[in-house]
Amino acid sequence: MRKQLWIPLVLFLFIYSLSIMIQEESITIALTEKNESPSWSHLFGTDWLGRDMFLRTLEGIQLSVTIGFVTALLSTTLGFFLSFIASIHSVLDHIVSWLIDLFLSLPHLITLILISFVLGGGFRGVVIGLMLTHWPVITRVLRAEWLQIQEMPYVQMSKQLGKGFWWRTKHHFLPHLLPQMMVGFTLIFPHAILHEAAITFLGFGLSAEEPAIGVILSESMQYLSSGMWWLAFFPGVTLLVMVVLFQWFANTWKHYIERDRSYETYFNN
Amino acid sequence: MLTISNLTYHIANKGYLFQNVTLSVQPGEIVGLTGHSGIGKSTFAKVVAGYLTPDEGTINRVQNKRQPHPVQLIWQHPEQAVNPKWRIKKVLEEAGPIDDEWLERLQIHSSWLKRFPDQLSGGELQRICIARCLMTRPDFIIADEITTMLDPITQADIWDVLRQIAKTESIGILAISHHYELLERLTDRTLSFETLSKK
C-alpha cells in the first residue's frame, strides 16, 4: 500500500524537478544537427531546427504540470465555495444544483474549446476554460458531503452546546471535507493535463510559441509523413507516463484516506 | 420550571406526529415519558431541546446566541453524538473546560481522554456524553432512551449517578423510554405520551 503511494509520486516528482531545471535558453537551434533520430547524444532525437527533443519534451511537461496544478487548485476552490453556498439555503442549493447539471450535460471538450476561444486562448484562457469545465464534478461531491455532515447528530449537538457556525465550520465541517477535496484535486489534475494537450493540439489552447506538448505534437504532424516518428512519439509517451504515474498515485491515495468513492462514476470512464 | 405548552409538530406528507402536548418539569424532579416505539417521543425531545422548531406551542426555555441550550438532550446512540475523529478530550472540551468533578462522579477514567470514541464501550461513551452535557450546566436534561442499548448493570449505574445529580444540582430530568417499568422505578412520576398527545 505504502509503496503504491510513494513510488509513482517520487517518479512523478523526479521527472517534474528534472523539467524545472531545464532553462529555456539551453534549447538551442543547431542546424548542423537537425532531423537526427534518437541517439545517445539526443535521447529523443532532434527536430527540423536541430533542437533537442528531450529538452523540449521536458519543457513541455513542466508547462503541462503547472497548468494541471493551477487548474486543479482553482476548480477545487471554486467547488468548495459553490458547495458552501449550496449548503446555506435550499434556494441557493437549487441554483447550484441546476448549474452543476447544466455544465455536466454540456460536452466537456466543446465547452472547453469555446470558453478558451472566447477568452483568446493562451495560459489564462486555457486555465479558466479548464476550471469552468471541471468544477461541477467536485462541487457535486462536496455538496453531498456538506449535506451529510450537517445532518450528523454530533454536528447538531455542537450547536446546542453553544458553538457558532464558524466554530463548527473549523472543527467539524472542514476536517470532514478536506480529504474529499484532496481526492477531487488529485482526480482533476491528470484530466486537466490531457485536456490542455488536446485543445492546444487542436489549436484552441496555448499559443504556438509556448513550449507545450500539444504544440510539439501539432507541429510534428507535417514531419511524421517523412518518417520523423520520434517528434511525436516521445513527447506523447512522456505526457502519458506522467498522467499514468499521477493517476496511479491518486487512486492509491484515494483508498489510503478511506473516503467513499463517489467520484468514480465521473472519472473512471 | 420547564413549561411546555400546546406543542404541535407535523411531518411533511405524514400528518401530525403529536398535537397540543402540555407538560412541565420542576428543577430536581425526574419525570418519565413513555409510549410505544415510533409514537414521536424522540421528535418531541428534539423539539423541546431546540433541534426542531414546533408548528405551534411554546417552551419557556430557549437558547441564547453562543450559549449552551438550557435544556440539553442526551441521545440514545452515543456513538452518533460524538465526532468519531476526535479524541475524547476534545469531545468533552466542546462543552467548555473539562471539569474533573464530573469525570469523577461519572467514573470516567482519565486515561480515556486520549482515546477515540470507538475505543470506548457504549456505556463508557454514554457517560462521556452525560459528562459533556453536565459541563454546560443545564437547567434541564432530556434523556432519550439513554440506557436502552446497555446491559442492566451499566444501566443501573448510570441512573444512580443521574438521580443523585438531579437532586444535588437541582436539575430537572425528563426521562424517555418505551420501558414503563424502568421509568416507574426511576422517576417521581411517569406520563404516557399517548395520553398527552391525544389528537
Ligand SMILES: Nc1ncnc2c1ncn2[C@@H]1O[C@H](COP(=O)(O)OP(=O)(O)O)[C@@H](O)[C@H]1O
Ligand atoms: N424527518 C423525518 N421524516 C419522516 N419521518 C420521520 C422523521 N422523523 C421522524 N419520523 C417518523 O416519526 C415517527 C416518530 O419517530 P420518533 O420520534 O423517533 O419516535 P419514538 O422516539 O417514539 O420511537 C416515526 O414513524 C418516524 O419514522
Ligand SMILES: [Mg+2]
Ligand atoms: Mg426514540
